[in-house]
Amino acid sequence: MHDEALTRWQRGWSASRGWTDYQQVDDVTVVRVDEPERRVQYVASEENATAAAHLALTDCHPPGTSWLAIATDDPDRLAAGLKPLEPVRTEWLMTISLADQASYPVPPPYILEVSATPSVIDVQICGYGEVAASGRMAVLHTGAVADLITTEPAHRRRGLARAVMTALAHAARSHPTTTAHLSASPTGRALYESLGWTTVTPLLVARTAGTPT
Ligand SMILES: CC(C)(COP(=O)(O)OP(=O)(O)OC[C@H]1O[C@@H](n2cnc3c(N)ncnc32)[C@H](O)[C@@H]1OP(=O)(O)O)[C@@H](O)C(=O)NCCC(=O)NCCS
Structure with a gap:
């Protein structure tokens, strides 16, 4: 759901920030950021939230530096299901x-x-x-x-x-x-x-x- 909008947003967001190195892994977009507080950004729709969480929890980056943006109709329910990942905030993808x-x-x-x-x-x-x-x-x-x-x-x-x-x-x-x-x-x-x-x-x-x- 919302895959095309999510991809368009990720491409432009990455271009805006100069994060030019990104790839698809298990239907999750993995953006290499390499900033001290954000080493990597995972972008996925809710169907692939478990795969994104697995990638974040098993990568080699320091605690607190692997970020996720997951499109979901119910952020609170998804946040509860993604523990021990920490919810930071809810945003809204708009067009x-x-x-x-x-x-x-x-x-x-x-x-x-x-x-x-x-x-x-x-x-x-x-x-x-x-x-x-x-x-x-x-x-x-x-x-x-x-x-x-x-x-x-x-x-x-x-x-x-x-x-x-x-x-x-x-x-x-x-x-x-x-x-x-x-x-x-x-x-x-x-x-x-x-x-x-x-x-x-x-x-x-x-x-x-x-x-x-
Ligand atoms: C969000 C932000 C950019 C708005 O800047 P701004 O110059 O005050 O916005 P504007 O004066 O152009 O507001 C235009 C309209 O947006 C809406 N709006 C703006 N700020 C609002 C607020 N705090 N609460 C409710 N509506 C708001 C209103 O409809 C407003 O029209 P009105 O003042 O006639 O009611 C500013 O509050 C900000 O920098 N916030 C922190 C960073 C941030 O959240 N940026 C957005 C990232 S997506």
Whole structure:
């Protein structure tokens, strides 16, 4: 279930973060991350959750550094079934056709800055002498993926995140890609719903037990 959306999101998320080394093992996508607190990321649908858990519990990475994102209709039930893996949070895999996303301007006095490589667009909104909000969108043949959408606390609820999403969508529309995905935090979900995004499935985020050293 949701395999295509999950794959499209993983491809774009990996491109956004520069995690270019990934492979399929037992229908689980294994992404080599090699960061101190996240050595590896396993991505799977619920049918393959047991295989993903087995991979995480038997790999050679330090405690707490093997992460999982599992698409599931019931994150709490799945988390209980995956012990001793530790549930971290629930996110939501969301999607939209970029042309359907609502558009909002950058509110004055803030200024928009856009930069892009062939596959990654970066947006910053600056004001009052600092970067107030930012976001990224990877644009691949498998679709676009929004990532790292953030507004600094002092600048929230002024419409900056929706202006970031608007700028990313406009820049991405120069590519053939029309469909976008992202994984939303609870607060992010309210933002994206206000822009027309819909939820594909909840995602359970979990990791191996223990604290990275
Ligand atoms: C989520 C986040 C990016 C929103 O940034 P923002 O600049 O405050 O968002 P906007 O002002 O553009 O909000 C647009 C709409 O999104 C929704 N929204 C935004 N923040 C919300 C919140 N805390 N609670 C409920 N709805 C919210 C509202 O519909 C809002 O419109 P309104 O203010 O007219 O009601 C910001 O809170 C943040 O950086 N949070 C921490 C990181 C994070 O969770 N990022 C999302 C990762 S997926």
